[in-house]
Amino acid sequence: MTNPEIVARPRTHAAVPPRHRGALYVNRAERRIFEGDCEFLRSPHHRAAIGTYLSDLLRPHGLDLKEDLLAAGTGHSYGEMGAALIGSIVGPDEPVDLLVMAFAAPDVRPGRATATYLSHVCPGNPQSFAICDQGVAAAYTGLRLVREYVGSGGCRRALLLIVEQATLHYEAKGPAAVPARHAGVALLCTGQPTPGGAxxxxxxxxxxxxxxxxxxxxxxxxxxxxxxxxxxxxxxxxxxxxxxxxxxxxxxxxxxxxxxxxxxxxxxxxxxxxxxxxxxxxxxxx
Structure with missing residues (x-):
């Protein structure tokens, strides 16, 4: 089975005027607070599986699982958050060529390749990947990569998703800024300007x-x-x-x-x- 995150797909695009080549414009931006918790953690089976997974990871570091948070189903999934943002910023007739997801706080659904899943639900089934382990730099790195792809001329529409969920099911071993709310920002980027964009x-x-x-x-x-x-x-x-x-x-x-x-x-x-x-x-x- 071909991995949609790494396969290159030839596409046909409208010509870009010379004065815009190599440029990147943020033509739409959406933001959203996600109230409540994700559908995934409502299942007792899923909560038990995540509890076992996290406990195995935490034990060698002498860290304890916050079982009360997990039992309450607290936390959000970047797959659910990203899908909602995609639905609010691009229409079904607006295929996206590249999707980049930037995050810092861990997802509550570690068993899913979230960028691949979001490619599946995004119009155009775009090439996709995620950026993490860079702290606040993740979104800036994502934006730099988006500009390189769009500037190459082989990518017309690129979507940058910046997401953070607010639940850490264990005490962090070092200093860590835990978000107050589940939140996400989506930026639709192209090589040409659109009135009303950033x-x-x-x-x-x-x-x-x-x-x-x-x-x-x-x-x-x-x-x-x-x-x-x-x-x-x-x-x-x-x-x-x-x-x-x-x-x-x-x-x-x-x-x-x-x-x-x-x-x-x-x-x-x-x-x-x-x-x-x-x-x-x-x-x-x-």
Whole structure:
């Protein structure tokens, strides 16, 4: 059986005007809070299986399963969240060529290849993959990859899903920012602008090995004429006074939640554990 995540599919696309080649535009953005918990964990059989799986993983590290959370079916599945976002941002007659899912908090359904599943439910059955283990940088890395694919000319529509679910069924061994709510942001990207979108993507940077003392200097002068939106990983004392803070409690989706409002802006976030400082500029002139 062919794996839809890695197979290359030749496609026929409309010609891209020369002045837009290599450019990326966020033409639609959707955001959503997911109330309640996922359908998957309503099954006692599934909860028992996940409990066994997690217990086996936790035991060598001396960590305990939070059995009360699991018994209550608390948590959400990125498959269910992603499918809902897909349904809200693309129509059945709008095939997508590439789907990238970015996440940091673990999924509650580890046995499913979620990116492959989302390719199956997305119009166009796109090539798909997931990015994780990069903290807040996951979404920025996803955006850089989307631009490379679209800029190559072999991809017309790309969908970036940024998702975080708010339940960790065990105590983290190290510092970890657990989301306050299940939330997701979807960005539909193309190589040509559309009225009402977030505009052209400018610079996207992931600075590595950045200590807290270096953050203010790297952020100075970032916004210019655009609004600077700062994620929850940044200390308010380190950012310009006129910056707009992202919603509290959403370490991955917070800054991107503001982008879904459609206003040209600069997003910035910091991962103090991995020491990544990430920035992305939207709304640059075509």
């Amino acid at each position: 505009g052209r993507l400018g610079a996207v940077r992931v600075h590595t090995q950045v200590g807290p003392e270096q953050v203010p200097g790297l952020l100075a002068g970032l916004a210019g004429a655009a609004t600077l939106v700062t994620g929850t990983g940044l200390d308010p004392a380190d950012v310009p006074a006129d910056a707009r803070p992202a919603p509290a409690g959403q370490p991955l989706t917070g800054a991107w939640w503001e982008l879904a409002g459609g206003q040209p802006m600069v997003l910035a976030d910091y991962d103090p554990t991995l020491r990544y400082l990430c920035t992305a500029t939207f709304g640059a002139e075509p």
